[in-house]
Amino acid sequence: MPDPRPSATVETICERIWLAIAERRLRPGARLKEEQLAEIFEVSRARIRQAFAMLERDGLILLVPNRGACVAEPTIDEARDVFFARRAIEGRVVERLCARIDAPGIARLRAHVEAERAAHAARDRSAIVRLSGAFHLLIAELSGAGYLQQVLRDLISRTSLITAVYQPQMVANCGPDEHADLVEAIAAGHTARAVALMAAHLDHVERDIDLQGAADPPRDLREALL
Amino acid sequence: MPDPRPSATVETICERIWLAIAERRLRPGARLKEEQLAEIFEVSRARIRQAFAMLERDGLILLVPNRGACVAEPTIDEARDVFFARRAIEGRVVERLCARIDAPGIARLRAHVEAERAAHAARDRSAIVRLSGAFHLLIAELSGAGYLQQVLRDLISRTSLITAVYQPQMVANCGPDEHADLVEAIAAGHTARAVALMAAHLDHVERDIDLQGAADPPRDLREALL
């Protein structure tokens, strides 16, 4: 009899791999063999290859010709790059959002923060990571900046990988309080304060990265020996 | 005897299609059949499919499941989105560049402007489009904002398509003068002036789009008949 289950879509495969990386089940540098994954997901190699192309685009994996794929190992410099981009983009996005926020938008933001609080209370790490990223995406969506929303989706994926690499024990101070303050500033129409809060929030996250990263042993052999 | 020429790479195919769109040899909405292109480039459909994935990522073509690919037709709103993103990103990039510009960087910028002048003098439309985009990419490269450089590469591709759609007769005022002024402001270390010039430059380009766009007939059938 034929398999009643439909075969996994490319999106599903990407999601699963992304989750595995975010939850540190897949360590940076780990090799990803096409045939192996094809067997795991019960699909052909062609579909795995499509998923690889998307994951490489998001900076989650590194694709070397004739060498295959491995989980990316972002350097400190690349991490700084990501946060520079996020400050540049999200600053303008918040600014724009303050100029066009409406009641339904405020309600959605507050509901999201509540969901984040619930995830924190339940110690659901997977949900915390997902919701924290989704909060920033929601701000971009409500701001009406369609293209920057796509870019931000990319940046948030990379941020997840960076925190996975450089924050081994998931520091607890990344709570939803800063998000809540930001929402209230937006709701009150305090543009300058909202922009400043967003900048401070991103600086805060980046600072945690730097502290951990400095203590982390170098993963690249060349960097370890030079 | 075997064909001595190596088969076209994915990059080559993307480049050729991009050029065809930028030079208006491929009109927005034109369908792109896989097999047809496979025959033209003398490669298999798989490689065309890879190229399609890249071109869709850059927003140059639209990929509809089970329907195939066609040259994208950016709406006015999407065009505004692109310029909003460019203002947000390039403003910060110029700011950063002013803080770390050095003599070799200034030399490269001036040399590039000279190349643009030469292309204008030679009325080489293809080179003009290419160099104009490359100028903005060069600024991003020199600023050291690696990630935003990638994003900007994307945005410049989309801008090329937008100008191809909404500027049928290639307005001539998009000359290299504004680029030259910008370079000199950067060289002089006038950060605020450089940022203002970049913003004005992008506003200028966007305004030309809007004027032309309003005069353009609607391309969507529903919008044409409503």
Next chain:
DNA sequence: GATGCCACGATTGTCGACAGGAATGTCGTC
């Protein structure tokens, strides 16, 4: 004993063919 070369195994890149789905043209019926 160390080093350079060669062959083997493994993995990726590519291709051709088959199957599935959507749009179009045609026929039968009201």
Next chain:
DNA sequence: GACGACATTCCTGTCGACAATCGTGGCATC
């Protein structure tokens, strides 16, 4: 004569297999 259902045809989506390439281990040589 017009509408709806069906068959056809084209195109895309997917798969399995073959060919090219790279890393690795063994072997001969210095």
